[in-house]
Amino acid sequence: MLEWFRQPETKDKSFTLLVKKYQEKLYWHIRRMVVTHENANDVLQNMFIKVWKGLENFREDSQLFTWLYRIATNESLSFLEQQKKKRVLSISPEGTDLSESIRADPYYDPHKLEWKLQLAIQSLPEKQRAVFNLRYYDEMPYQEMSKILNTSEGALKASYHHAVKKIEDFILNH
Amino acid sequence: METRETIQKELATIATNLSDLPKQTPYQAPEGYFSGLSETLISTAKESPSGKVRTLFVRLAVAACVAGLISLSIYIAIQGSHSEPMVKTEAAILSELDTLNQNDLIAYLEIHAQPGDMLTIEKNLENTYLSSSEQNEDILLSELLEDVSEQL
Numbered sequence: 001m002l003e004w005f006r007q008p009e010t011k012d013k014s015f016t017l018l019v020k021k022y023q024e025k026l027y028w029h030i031r032r033m034v035v036t037h038e039n040a041n042d043v044l045q046n047m048f049i050k051v052w053k054g055l056e057n058f059r060e061d062s063q064l065f066t067w068l069y070r071i072a073t074n075e076s077l078s079f080l081e082q083q084k085k086k087r088v089l090s091i092s093p094e095g096t097d098l099s100e101s102i103r104a105d106p107y108y109d110p111h112k113l114e115w116k117l118q119l120a121i122q123s124l125p126e127k128q129r130a131v132f133n134l135r136y137y138d139e140m141p142y143q144e145m146s147k148i149l150n151t152s153e154g155a156l157k158a159s160y161h162h163a164v165k166k167i168e169d170f171i172l173n174h
Numbered sequence: 175m176e177t178r179e180t181i182q183k184e185l186a187t188i189a190t191n192l193s194d195l196p197k198q199t200p201y202q203a204p205e206g207y208f209s210g211l212s213e214t215l216i217s218t219a220k221e222s223p224s225g226k227v228r229t230l231f232v233r234l235a236v237a238a239c240v241a242g243l244i245s246l247s248i249y250i251a252i253q254g255s256h257s258e259p260m261v262k263t264e265a266a267i268l269s270e271l272d273t274l275n276q277n278d279l280i281a282y283l284e285i286h287a288q289p290g291d292m293l294t295i296e297k298n299l300e301n302t303y304l305s306s307s308e309q310n311e312d313i314l315l316s317e318l319l320e321d322v323s324e325q326l
Contacts, residue, residue, distance in 0.1 A: 019216075031201055037207075112200065
């Protein structure tokens with residue numbers, strides 16, 4: 001796929017294949033981080049623009065899948081950081097709280113446990129949220145997560161353990 | 175390599191309640207969203223400006239500004255630590271006056287003195303004279319006493 005991308009005549013085709021192969025996994029990873037579809041769509045687009053620009057120089061010392069997840073996670077984290085700044089400065093009304101966005105979802109049902117779980121996940125700090133999502137939903141080994149989040153496996157294990165405990169407490173007490 | 179089972183077991187050991195939950199995301203994507211996504215993404219990626227050079231230029235410019243500000247603040251700080259305080263104490267002024275050459279003072283006064291200054295100068299000279307004459311009297315008295323004691 002990478003060889004095709006480096007050839008001008010097959011560049012578009014190879015990129016289409018890449019997008020089709022990973023779009024759903026990456027979309028859901030981003031969506032769980034940023035909550036709304038509009039935000040997830042924006043982050044996904046920015047992410048794939050970066051992939052388009054950087055794929056030619058992609059060093060194959062890491063897996064393509066890991067590299068894509070790293071870009072998606074970093075884009076989501078920077079998006080959340082920007083939203084947080086907007087909220088503090090109150091420049092834009094878009095900067096609403098993530099739990100408010102969950103409650104505003106047309107499918108939101110406060111009696112369902114999966115929605116309560118989403119509220120619990122949003123109560124975690126951003127990076128810990130990424131750790132939890134990658135482990136819980138994507139069932140990713142710590143070794144892979146370590147490459148994506150640039151954090152040691154030991155630190156990730158501790159972070160996941162704390163995240164699970166916090167989520168359990170949240171669900172039991174809300 | 176960790177398997178799905180080991181990941182699930184790990185979760186069960188930390189929180190049993192959570193491991194029993196179905197791993198289902200409750201969010202929904204709009205219908206047909208993924209079918210046309212690759213085409214949209216390719217056209218968006220192609221339309222987006224390369225940005226690489228600009229980003230590098232902007233980063234360099236920002237770095238230069240920051241470096242300039244840091245050097246300027248260091249320079250000001252160093253200058254500030256070496257220079258004398260803005261407000262001088264009376265003692266500092268008097269000690270500076272002591273170091274002045276008397277001839278220079280006279281020359282200065284000859285050029286810049288105002289008619290009113292003469293009164294102040296005279297008064298100060300009188301004080302100086304008085305204090306020196308008092309000193310002389312003390313010396314003479316002690317000398318006289320010495321002489322008397324010798325004579326006795």
